[in-house]
Each structure stands twice: as structure tokens, then as C-alpha cells.
Amino acid sequence: NAGVTQTPKFQVLKTGQSMTLQCAQDMNHNSMYWYRQDPGMGLRLIYYSASEGTTDKGEVPNGYNVSRLNKREFSLRLESAAPSQTSVYFCASRTSGAQETQYFGPGTRLLVL
């Protein structure tokens, strides 16, 4: 049981390049989330998916797209990377029920030059 996994761990892009961050969970959770974390800003929600086949914008969605490929996988795409997207990206999935809890993946460090 690996929990939440993310690939890659680290990536360097040039401005204008595109890439997809991958996330998968093996806990059979319905809801999945993408956050970015920047110094002094805390964790901010980019997009989330309440269930397979649905996605919704979070607090900072501009410049990103997402795909909920199936129940396990939720990817984040940067179509044209900008230096402002330099950040650490975390994927999370959530249990359901009365004691719902979010569990985080190890993160992807992205540097856009």
C-alpha cells in the first residue's frame, strides 16, 4: 500500500514548455486534490476532483488543467510554464465519512526558468 504517489520528484522547465504532473492513490478514495506551496503563502488549492469524472477549480487554477483519468489517477498539466509557477506541488486524496482526512503525496519540486 503506497498511499499517494507523485512523479516526477523534481523538474526543471524553460518558460513556455509544457509538462504533466502525475498523481496516483491506492486507497480507493473518491476525492483528490492538487495544491501548490510557496514560501509565506501556505498550501493553496489549484484544482480538485470530488469523484471520478468530475473536476473543479480551487483558489489558484489559472495556468493549469487537470484530468481525473480514473478513480486512482489525477494529473495536473501546465500548458505553457511561467516562472510564477515555480513551486512545490502536492497531490492529496481524501477519505470519506465522518472522519474524513486528506493524505498527501511526497510532492514535486518544479523550477521554471
Place this chain on the structure above:
Amino acid sequence: QKEVEQNSGPLSVPEGAIASLNCTYSDRGSQSFFWYRQYSGKSPELIMFIYSNGDKEDGRFTAQLNKASQYVSLLIRDSQPSDSATYLCAVNRFFDTASKLTFGTGTRLQVTL
């Protein structure tokens, strides 16, 4: 006003002392409250959650919630150097079909020998 506010610290406590971490939130509709610990370069990991007013204890950790004052705290008894990390407060609210966490920017705790 930020939705979730925490003192950024650092909060420095000697080994063996009680560390007290505080968090206030603005949304009275918030339903559940979480404390995450984040070591430098790592992902957030859940320490505790609390739903009801009062105290909740788990080992050396006690979470306290006062919904009337919109205040959540985390007490760490017998602080250890391994407790040195950033502690993130998060509040949860259910919107439409999904619940969303809003995070504070975190308090950095330093436990000194």
C-alpha cells in the same frame, strides 16, 4: 483578513517543555479542524483532527477547539527535538459535492536541547 491565521514563528521551546501552537479562522461554517506537521522538504502529515468543542488528546498531543472564539490550538507535551517542524492548521468546509481544506501558513517550532 486571512481565512486561517497562524503566527509564523519560530516558536522556540526547550526540550521537555510544552509547546503551544495557535490558530484562528474566519469562517463560522467550518466543520472540522486539522493539524499537520511538515518537516523541511517533506509533505504534510496528519497529526490530529477535531470536530467538537473541547479537548482531544492523542499521546503527547492535545488539540483544543473553541468554535465560539473561532480558535484552535495544539499542545505538545514533553517536546522533543524531533518535534522541530512547521505545524499547519487547516479548516474544512463542505461545498456542494466536495469538502475543501483551507490551510494557514504554518508555525515553525524549534525544540532546543
